[in-house]
Amino acid sequence: EVQLVESGGGLVKPGGSLRLSCAASGFTFSYYTMHWVRQAPGKGLEWVSSITSGGTYIYYADSLKGRFTISRDNAENSLYLQMNSLRVEDTGVYYCASARGHVGPNPFDIWGQGTMVSVSS
Amino acid sequence: DIQMTQSPSSLSASVGDRVTISCRASQGIINYLAWYQQKPGKVPKLLIYAASTLQSGVPSRFSGSGSGTDFTLTISSLHPEDVATYYCQKYNSALSITFGQGTRLEIK
Numbered sequence A: 001e002v003q004l005v006e007s008g009g010g011l012v013k014p015g016g017s018l019r020l021s022c023a024a025s026g027f028t029f030s031y032y033t034m035h036w037v038r039q040a041p042g043k044g045l046e047w048v049s050s051i052t053s054g055g056t057y058i059y060y061a062d063s064l065k066g067r068f069t070i071s072r073d074n075a076e077n078s079l080y081l082q083m084n085s086l087r088v089e090d091t092g093v094y095y096c097a098s099a100r101g102h103v104g105p106n107p108f109d110i111w112g113q114g115t116m117v118s119v120s121s
Numbered sequence B: 001d002i003q004m005t006q007s008p009s010s011l012s013a014s015v016g017d018r019v020t021i022s023c024r025a026s027q028g029i030i031n032y033l034a035w036y037q038q039k040p041g042k043v044p045k046l047l048i049y050a051a052s053t054l055q056s057g058v059p060s061r062f063s064g065s066g067s068g069t070d071f072t073l074t075i076s077s078l079h080p081e082d083v084a085t086y087y088c089q090k091y092n093s094a095l096s097i098t099f100g101q102g103t104r105l106e107i108k
Helices: none
Strands: A003-007 A010-012 A018-025 A033-039 A045-051 A058-060 A068-073 A078-083 A092-099 A115-119 B004-007 B010-013 B019-025 B033-038 B045-049 B062-067 B070-075 B084-090 B103-107
Touching: A003 A092, A018 A033, A018 A092, A018 A115, A033 A078, A045 A068, A045 A078, A058 A068, A078 A092, B004 B084, B010 B019, B019 B033, B019 B084, B019 B103, B033 B062, B045 B062, B070 B084
Parallel strands: A010 A115, B010 B103
Antiparallel strands: A003 A018, A018 A078, A033 A045, A033 A092, A045 A058, A068 A078, A092 A115, B004 B019, B019 B070, B033 B045, B033 B084, B062 B070, B084 B103
């Protein structure tokens, strides 16, 4: 079964850090670009970051201003998001998503169940 | 950055109605446009990609059209289980991926 499972969310104080993980199974993880998407409570979807299959190219939403770092370990079939200097407005559900398909840009075909990040004093 | 604008932001329709949701890109994106369905409390699900290609397993009452800057998601006959928020997404470049603000669909 094709699956993505996030972990690492929790409650953290403003200025704190968290590292999210996403474990992939059921497909050849190393072939595909992976993404993080977040959703604030009651709000829409917001793309956070992308990393290409080999990790060569990495992109972030402008709003993050260098606070987040995406990485992957293809040997472990895992995707990560290191989040530093967390703010209240970073609160929300964080999803990892795969973009499998032909060579070139692909939509997000598989999503994890999400992990909740709460930033509050 | 290319902005994605959906309309309407919400709508209410009756079972069996034909429903259309629009998505406009601020610049041309060829056909790199996807539609997602998110039911309350659930994970987003890919419905349509490349503007008009139905994802495997998605009911045929869903269809997409458009290219360039103007796109449409159509539900030919609304079912009760279609209650959800629908998002368009441009994915022409991993450098900047953008979702529309969402359209909440309810049953009248």
